[in-house]
Amino acid sequence: MRELTNIINASTMNDPLSGAINTPIQLSSTFNQKSFDDFGQYDYARSGNPTREAGENAIAQLEHGKYGYLFSTGMAAISSILFTLSAGDHIIVSKHVYGGTFRVLEDILPHWGITHDFVDFSDLDAIETAIKPETKVLYIETPSNPVLNITDIRAVVKIAKKHQLLTIADNTFLSPFLQNPLDLGVDIVVHSATKFLAGHSDILAGAVVVNDKKLADKIYFIQNAVGATLSVFDTWLLLRGIKTLGVRMTQSSSSAQKIAEHLSNHAAVSNVLYPGLKRHQRYETHMAQAKNGGAVLSFDVGSQENARIVVEALKIPAFSVSLGAVETIISYPPKMSHAELNAEELVACGITPGLLRLSVGLEDADDLIADLDAALALIQ
Incomplete structure (x- = not known):
């Protein structure tokens, strides 16, 4: 089946x-x-x-x-x-x-x-x-x-x-x-x-x-x-x-791939973490065990202050904990999902001060990209 x-x-x-x-x-x-x-x-x-x-x-x-x-x-x-x-x-x-x-x-x-x-x-x-x-x-x-x-x-x-x-x-x-x-x-x-x-x-x-x-x-x-x-x-x-898992994951993953590729070429973004990118160090391993890169990506804007500027400027994503929803959610892991970790533990896990996590929902990918571009323009 x-x-x-x-x-x-x-x-x-x-x-x-x-x-x-x-x-x-x-x-x-x-x-x-x-x-x-x-x-x-x-x-x-x-x-x-x-x-x-x-x-x-x-x-x-x-x-x-x-x-x-x-x-x-x-x-x-x-x-x-x-x-x-x-x-x-x-x-x-x-x-x-x-x-x-x-x-x-x-x-x-x-x-x-x-x-x-x-x-x-x-x-x-x-x-x-x-x-x-x-x-x-x-x-x-x-x-x-x-x-x-x-x-x-x-x-x-x-x-x-x-x-x-x-x-x-x-x-x-x-x-x-x-x-x-x-x-x-x-x-x-x-x-x-x-x-x-x-x-x-x-x-x-x-x-x-x-x-x-x-x-x-x-x-x-x-x-x-x-x-x-x-x-x-x-x-x-x-x-x-x-019941809608398949269509949601297909759409959100496609949008996440598009957004990750766009952010990879953005001057204000120092790093994009997404296993669907061919430059991801474990891309081949991931694609051998999964259908695509998924609907979640993280990107680094350089500092906590830059992360704050981006989050406060975004119009479409909800700024919240959690992920995997029909709405796009952006979160700041050091203060949200991984708030239990101290500064040393965060560094050990690769969680940098400027890291933002984006769970891509069902909005139009181009609208999300335009919103991200407008917010990122404020830190260039």
Whole structure:
């Protein structure tokens, strides 16, 4: 089945009772049981709900996986899979990782005896060197937030299998329409479904997909025990957003490519980070595992003051956190997505004082370019 068809197929579950083409919203916290000795599939909504199950099946199908789980936020999803680890376990993480993930790794897991090391995942030898007897997981984020660093997923999976380690891949930036890490050998795929999967800046959601039954059982246990599940109505909104994932990603990615190429030749921009550019140092690696460069790019205007001037002059993009929506969003990572990092940590991650991240929406690319040009003219 072709991917656009698969998206509609996965997100459209006809109601067998009424024939409704949209998934019914089952607003019930508890479910009547048939008899004292004959319990049905559902008992309490934290443990399972028909609407959420439909959403979980959809995300599993999109990621070419067997088992899907939906959480209240992306960080709830990421935290839950990390909570399957035990005291004494060690994680190796891409040093280019989302600020929220960084916070959990740095400030929460160490209290439970779970340690980590940040490594440049473009350096395979560095990954090998960082592996310890207690290492259990290699954590990939590709493209990374916000510097769009690319990890060779197949190569990291090969290392993991050699050492009998699990691999986790954050696929938020590309969505399953553009990249499928499970097909490349990854064990666990995680999303902030708030972003491209939902696509409309109206819900918070997280998703996890796996193929292995034992791993799935562990994740379900944490999901049920901790209880950070996605609400019924938000699941319904997520399914509605997924229906247009393919057309949204196609349009936004095309515009992002055009904008990245334009900014690459702009005198006021010192650097453009976008894996769809042939001059990106990991372009060939990225294109071997993804359909295109995606809808997010970052560009450097030289200083925090210049970044402020550009942001305040722009008319079309929203200045906000988050990404992956129908509206274009510009953000300043040092004060937003990566505010948890100190100045030294920001530099280590390649986040410069003049770096702006642009999540391209569905506006006309030429209008966005004209708006950017007008703002950039103020710092030349």
